[in-house]
Amino acid sequence: MTSVVVTGASGRLGRAVTARLAAEGFEVRALSRTRRADAGGVRWAVADLATGRGVAGAVADSDAIVHLASAPYRGRYTRRVELDGTGALLAGARATRTGQLIYLSIVGVDRVPWGYYRTKLAAERLVRDGGVPWTTLRVTQFHEFAAEILAGMARLGAVVADPGIPVQPVDVRDVAGHLASLIRRGPSGEVEEYGGPEVLTMAEAARLWLDSRRSRRPLLRMRVPGRLGRAFRAGHLTTPAGPAGKITWQEYLAGQDEGSP
Template identity: 40%
Template sequence: MTTILVTGGTGTLGRQVADRLRAGGQDVRVLSRRSRPYAVDLRDGRGLDAAVEGVDAIVHCASTPRGGDDTAAGHLIEAAHRAGVPHLVYVSIVGVDQLPLGYYRIKRRVERMMEQSEVGWTILRTTQFHDLVLRILAAAARMPVMPLPSGVRMQPVGSGEVADRLAGLALSRPAGRVPDMGGPEIRAFHELARAYLRATGKKRPLMPIRLAGKAYAGYRNGDHLNPERAVGKATFEEFLAERFSRPE
C-alpha cells in the first residue's frame, strides 16, 4: 500500500484527489488547517514533519489567492526533503508564466521552487475549473444586471477529471512538467453566462464591460487557454446539469 499526503485535502480539488486514491486502496493523509490528525497551517509549517514522515508522495493542492502560497510551498518542500519523500506533485494554472497577475506570479514562483528543489517533482497545469466559473457567474447574478468582461473566453475543465489525473500522477514516478490539461471547449464568457441562466432559471440582462490593464489584455489574448490540450470531457452545460439536478 502506498501512503500519500494530500494538502488542501478538504477543498474542491483535494477532496476528490483523496477520494480517488482511497478508492484505489491507497493510504491517504489529508492535510488542511483544521483536518485532524494532520491539522497544519502550511504558512508556518508547525506539525508538518509528522504529516510527511513515511509518505511515498505528496499531492500539493492547497492554494489561496490571498497570498502566501510560496511561503507554504517552501515549508512543504523543506519538510519533504528532510523526510526523504521521493515525489511531490503540484497543480498549477495554464498561463502562470504569461498573465501579469499577482496570484499567477506566485504560482509560477512555486513551480520554480519545485524545479530547483532536491525532491522529485511533477507539475500539471490546468485551465480554470467549472466550479470557479460557476462561482464567478453566481456572484455576478446577484446583481440585477450581470456584468461580464467583454472579449474574454474560457476553457473550463472538470475538477473531477483533474483529480483523476493527479491521482494517477501521484502513483507514478516523478515526471517533471507534464502536458497541460484543458477543458473540451473554448467558450465566450457571455455564452457560459447564458448557460448558467438557463440551468438556474434566472433571468438577467448581460452587461459586457471592457476592462483596462495588461492582465485583462492577456485574457482577451487567450494567454490562459491551451486549445492544443483540450483533453477534458465534460462540458460546462453537462457540469451545470449535474450540479443543479442534485436534490437540495
Template identity: 45%
Template sequence: MTSPVLVTGGTGTLGRHVVPLLRESGRKVRVLSRHPHPDADGVEYVVGDLRRDIGVAPAVAGVDTVLHLAGAPRGDDTATQALVRAAAHHGVRHLVFISIIGVDRVPLRFYRTKHRAEQIVAASGVPWTTLRAAQFHDLVLDAVRNLARLPVVPVPGGLRLQPVDAGDVAARLVALAAAGPAGRVPDLAGPRVYATGDLIRSYLRERGAHRPLLSVPIPGKIGRAYRQGDNLAAPEADTGSRTWEDFLAERVGAG
C-alpha cells in the same frame, strides 16, 4: 505500497475528488489540514499550517508521495517552500503539484505567486511532477452565480475560459502520482472554450432566469493578456471529458 500518500488541500474542491480515488486505488491517505477532522475509512487527518510552517514536518514524515493541492490567493510560494523543505528532509520520492494554465503569462499577483511555487518545486531536489489545469467548473459557477445576482450582469470583455471538471483533474493527478516523477506534463483543460457571456447566459437559462448583460472592459496588462488568450490552453494540451453543460445541468438544474 504501505506508506501513506500525503495530500495537502485534501478537504478542498479538488482534494474531495482526489482522496477517494487514492483510497480506491488501495493507498492509505494522510491529509494535512488547518482544522481537525476525525480519521475515517483509511484517511488520517493531521493538523498543520503550510504558510506558518506548523506541523508540516510531522505530516511529511513516513510518506513517499505528496500531492500538493492546497492553494490560496496569497502565500502559495511560502507554503510550498515549507512543504518542499520537509519533503527533501524526509526523503519524499515524488511531489505532485497542481498549478494553473497561464501562470507565467497572465500578470495577476496570485498567478505570479503560483509560478514562483512551480519554480520552488522544480528546484527542490525532490523528484516532481507539475500539472497545470484550467479553472474548475466549480470556480466558474461561483463567479457566474455572483455576477448573475446583479440586476444588470457585468460581462468581463474579451475574457474566454476553458473550464475543466475537478473530477477529470483529480483522475489525472492520481494517475500521475502512481506513474512516478515526470516534470512538467501536458496541461489539462476542458473540452470547449467559452466567452464569459456565453457561460453566464447558459447559467441563466438553466435557472430559468433573465438578466440584461453589459460588457465591461478589463483594463491594463491583465485585460490585454486575457484578450490574447494567455489564460487558455495550447493546442497540444490534454482535455477533460465532462463539459460545462453537463456540470451545470447536474449542479444547478432548471428553476
C-alpha cells in the same frame, strides 16, 4: 501500498482528490490545520503550512505529495501558504526522501499580469529547484469557480462578460482522476497543463449558466480593459494540451440545483 499526502484536502479539489485516491487503493494522508476524524479511507494529520508546524511529521514516510493548498487574495497570508508552506513541504520531503511532489498551479500563470499568479509562479520555481522529484500541473479554471463568479455578478443585477475572452472550465473530478494517473506515472520534472474538454467564449459560458438557472438577469457584453483584458483575450486562460477533461460546462450545470439568484 503507495502513501500519498494531500495538502488542501478540505477544498473543492482536495475532497475530490482524496476520495478518488482512496477509491483507487492509495493510502491517503490528508493535511488540515485542525484535527479531523478519519473517514472513507482517508487519514487526517494536523499541519499548518503557513507556520510550518507539524509539516515534517505529516509527510514522513510518504511516497508522494500532492500539493493543492492555496490561499488566494489574502495578502501576506497568501505568500506564507504558497511560498513558506511549499518550502516546508519540500524540506520535509527531502528529509524523508519522498519519491515525488506534484504541485497544482494555474494555466496562464506565466502570461497573465496578476499578483496572485506571480506568487504561484514563484512557488513553481521553489518546486523546480527544491531537490525533490516533481511535476507541476497547471489547470484551467474550475467549473465551481466560474459559477461562483457568475452568481456573484447576478446578485448585483446583471452578468457582464467579455465576448472576446476564451475560457476552458474543467471539472474537479476530471482533475482528480488526472492527478491519480500522474502519481502512478511518476515525476516528469516538467510543467504540464490540463484543461476542460471545450473552449467557449466568456459570453457563451455566461449564457449557458443563465439558461441553466432560468435566470432573467441581463447579459451585458463588455470588454475587460487594460493589460489584464488583453492577456485574457489572447487565450492565456486556455490550453491545447492533451489529454483533457471530459465533463463539459453544460454537463456540470445540468448536475446543479436549479434556481436563479
